[in-house]
């Protein structure tokens with residue numbers, strides 16, 4: 240990219256000390272392989288693994304207690320997740336007790352595998368195995384940071400010492416698991432995205448060998464973007480590098496664990512799946528350390544919107560959201576993809592017009608694939624009503640106003656009358672600075688167009704004086720446009736003598752102008 244400033248771009252240098260930071264190219268070696276991921280396509284869902292009860296939980300000011308964790312766990316199994324990280328049992332008594340609760344209460348369905356998380360420390364590995372005693376199936380997940388800064392600054396161990404620590408931990412895990420066929424292993428080189436690729440490959444391949452992974456008892460290598468450092472294409476290159484080189488590839492489940500520091504967690508996960516990842520760890524609605532873990536709801540519904548089976552059920556997204564908000568004690572943002580309160584709502588006029596026309600088109604062609612403008616998916620598919628799709632304020636136009644009157648009050652304004660009522664609404668909302676609810680719109684409609692009595696008394700109109708320009712009757716209501724002395728106005732009527740009322744009303748409005 241050119242660094243010279245073009246005449247059309249008047250931006251000046253920022254006073255912020257950006258020179259303190261380095262581009263990712265100076266921080267990690269990213270393999271310059273040929274890449275195939277840009278041309279790939281996602282045609283099936285990866286294995287989703289929610290880590291809300293561990294990574295999400297460790298980021299909460301008030302970690303979940305057993306009842307909250309249990310409620311979350313039941314939600315996750317109910318939605319259809321089959322592998323669930325349930326805690327960091329060596330971290331606290333609460334975490335340990337919850338895993339024991341799962342073991343002893345029979346809460347784990349037969350087709351669900353819990354995952355437990357442990358650092359590479361012998362006493363904590365022992366405690367982790369203690370927590371799962373009695374579970375038929377579990378994945379024991381070992382982690383240690385592998386990148387240069389963490390090695391030097393945090394762990395004080397060089398590559399050789401890290402290799403040794405990992406080997407000793409893995410041997411201990413293998414010993415503790417014994418010949419139990421239901422216990423599988425997972426390894427996460429924390430800060431993978433900042434680690435030299437050859438070192439990660441060496442560690443992962445060493446464990447595949449040591450744990451004797453096979454297609455029947457595969458090992459999971461989980462490659463986290465612990466802290467995002469680059470655009471998502473870079474993560475995809477890193478994942479594809481591993482995908483192509485990991486040994487015993489058919490005995491390895493290649494997993495990713497993106498965080499969202501740059502706001503690109505979802506993009507990282509999607510590009511990583513294009514690059515060969517088969518499993519994705521994340522949290523519902525993106526809870527997690529700092530800016531959060533990648534949001535599994537968004538990922539699953541992104542697939543859904545492509546016509547791909549997401550293999551989880553979010554058909555009642557508000558119930559899912561309510562449980563997650565209760566357990567995390569954190570709200571979901573109103574603009575959150577798919578689940579936020581406002582994400583299926585249009586306030587602006589041209590959007591409302593397009594949605595209105597889209598629904599009308601759909602009513603005539605119900606079997607066509609979904610293509611209502613501005614609505615990526617049908618809100619009804621995730622349990623949302625159409626009620627909130629269009630809301631009116633001063634940014635709205637005639638289409639939205641007409642839509643609300645029609646859908647909430649059964650009043651279908653004739654197209655030529657819509658601009659007239661829209662002006663009335665615009666004045667009212669400009670004046671109030673607020674949204675106009677469907678009830679308020681109806682009130683404005685009645686007040687504006689059903690005006691016969693007072694005007695009749697003030698200035699009676701002789702029927703011979705006016706000309707009816709348009710009269711529309713639709714069974715419930717009638718609408719009339721009338722000219723009096725060269726002045727036109729609309730009126731409306733409801734009920735049995737709606738037409739007569741509409742004409743009288745319009746005539747009196749015109750006469751009063």
Ligand SMILES: CC(=O)SCCNC(=O)CCNC(=O)[C@H](O)C(C)(C)COP(=O)(O)OP(=O)(O)OC[C@H]1O[C@@H](n2cnc3c(N)ncnc32)[C@H](O)[C@@H]1OP(=O)(O)O
Nearest residue numbers: 294297327329330331358359360382383384393394429465
């Ligand atoms: C990216 C992630 O999300 S990783 C998961 C992080 N999650 C958590 O930390 C939540 C739960 N953790 C805890 O409850 C505690 O940290 C415990 C129980 C695990 C350990 O507690 P403590 O013994 O008090 O240690 P502390 O919390 O200070 O952790 C730092 C120590 O762990 C070491 N450490 C960090 N990661 C690892 C690892 N994967 N394997 C082995 N040791 C590690 C550090 O080098 C440091 O050791 P040092 O004291 O010798 O310098």
Ligand SMILES: CC(C)C(=O)C(=O)O
Nearest residue numbers: 382427429430463465
């Ligand atoms: C250790 C892994 C799984 C992790 O939580 C991270 O890197 O964020």
